[in-house]
Amino acid sequence: xxxxxxxxxxxxxxxxxxxxxxxxxxxxxxxxxxxxxxxxxxxxxxxxxxxxxxxxxxxxxxxxxxxxxxxxxxxxxxxxxxxxxxxxxxxxxxxxxxxxxxxxxxxxxxxxxxxxxxxxxxxxxxxxxxxxxxxxxxxxxx
Numbered sequence: 001x002x003x004x005x006x007x008x009x010x011x012x013x014x015x016x017x018x019x020x021x022x023x024x025x026x027x028x029x030x031x032x033x034x035x036x037x038x039x040x041x042x043x044x045x046x047x048x049x050x051x052x053x054x055x056x057x058x059x060x061x062x063x064x065x066x067x068x069x070x071x072x073x074x075x076x077x078x079x080x081x082x083x084x085x086x087x088x089x090x091x092x093x094x095x096x097x098x099x100x101x102x103x104x105x106x107x108x109x110x111x112x113x114x115x116x117x118x119x120x121x122x123x124x125x126x127x128x129x130x131x132x133x134x135x136x137x138x139x140x141x142x
Contacts, residue, residue: 001045037096047088054078
């Protein structure tokens, strides 16, 4: 299921409220970031449509025309009503947002995959696994 241009435009406003552009940081409604978000929504399109429908039914009219505080109030109500359906949308927005190179640089991180480019992973205390290793198998043999 593909979203219409109008649905994408409406969801862009919602994404911008999920991660707003503040203190010089990019928001999720940035054109490049939202292009990544919109290209990855097809598999959760029914969830996005549910969010959009809930926003429409919860609000007094044009969601985009409301002040940010009013938009946030509606989104909080929709989040409470839809639960995990809403969180599917939040998860997709944050996933795409934090893989943008500009966002990573603004956080002081090097863009790209963390491995194998020399990122150091601190070693933990491997002896903590000894009780698990010593445990008898509890699964059924195939």
